Amino acid sequence: xxxxxxxxxxxxxxxxxxGWDHRERDVVFSQFNIERAPFEERHPEANDLWEKDxxxxxxxxxxxxxYTPRDFTPExxxxxxxxxxxxxxxxxxxILRKLAASQTVELGCLNNEAxxxxxxxxxxxxxxxxxxxxxxxxxxxLRKPDQAIYRLALDVLQQAPSEVLFIDDRSENAxxxxxxxxxxxxxxxxxxxxxxxxxxxxxx
Numbered sequence: 001x002x003x004x005x006x007x008x009x010x011x012x013x014x015x016x017x018x019g020w021d022h023r024e025r026d027v028v029f030s031q032f033n034i035e036r037a038p039f040e041e042r043h044p045e046a047n048d049l050w051e052k053d054x055x056x057x058x059x060x061x062x063x064x065x066x067y068t069p070r071d072f073t074p075e076x077x078x079x080x081x082x083x084x085x086x087x088x089x090x091x092x093x094x095i096l097r098k099l100a101a102s103q104t105v106e107l108g109c110l111n112n113e114a115x116x117x118x119x120x121x122x123x124x125x126x127x128x129x130x131x132x133x134x135x136x137x138x139x140x141x142l143r144k145p146d147q148a149i150y151r152l153a154l155d156v157l158q159q160a161p162s163e164v165l166f167i168d169d170r171s172e173n174a175x176x177x178x179x180x181x182x183x184x185x186x187x188x189x190x191x192x193x194x195x196x197x198x199x200x201x202x203x204x
Contacts, residue, residue, distance in 0.1 A: 004164070004165045004183060004201075005157075005159050005164070006106040006133075006157055006159060006163065006164045007099060007105050007107055007108075007167065007202070008110040008135065008164060009096060009107070009108070009110070009111075010168040010173065011127070012111065013168070014167055014168065015092055015125070016085055016086065016088055016121060017084065019113050019114070020081060020084070020114070020117060024081070028084065031080055032072055032077065039065060043064050050114045051112050051113060051138060052141045053114070053115050053137075053141060057116040061074045061077060061078070081117065082117065082120050082124075085117070085121050087125070090189045090190065093125075095197070095204060096130050097130065100129070100130040102204060104203065106157075107130055107133075108131050108133030108134065108153070109133075109134055110136075110150070111135075111137065112137045112143045113137060118136045118138050133153075133157065135152070145172045145177075147176050150182060154180070160181075161180055162181060162182075164182050165184070165200060168186065
């Protein structure tokens with residue numbers, strides 16, 4: 001096994017709650033008394049463009065919600081979206097901090113997120129201090145599980161796939177990274193991740 005030089009973290013589901021997944025949408029829809037079905041019909045296409053930074057949050061909301069008059073503003077809705085971002089109860093932030101302090105590997109994030117939420121989350125939870133590289137979908141225009149995002153990360157890092165470890169909670173994202181050749185841990189909690197890191201000879 002090649003020595004791991006870089007560890008790439010997903011954020012939602014590993015460090016924080018998801019930014020705008022179905023659970024977060026449920027909470028906000030209840031808060032604003034929004035009918036779910038019409039939104040969900042419009043969401044997939046608009047969300048793909050938004051997470052690739054091809055449209056802004058205001059365009060996303062125009063396409064999914066504000067195509068009809070509402071008794072709340074887009075700004076109010078965005079604030080409610082941001083409020084759903086919390087530390088994941090069983091998060092790996094402590095491990096990330098230890099890895100950063102050890103300086104034994106380079107650290108980066110590789111995540112699907114729209115710019116407005118991604119930048120908010122990085123700032124709110126102080127994540128920029130830990131990562132040297134940022135492969136967010138909104139920065140690179142690609143989304144997991146498209147294998148192209150993993151290949152791009154390898155090109156930028158200039159490392160072999162076997163030298164990069166990717167941590168993600170979703171099986172489809174982990175499988176796609178593994179197909180490209182990356183070392184992979186599907187996250188199931190900090191204890192499991194710490195044991196996995198030891199198997200890769202990464203000390204924290």
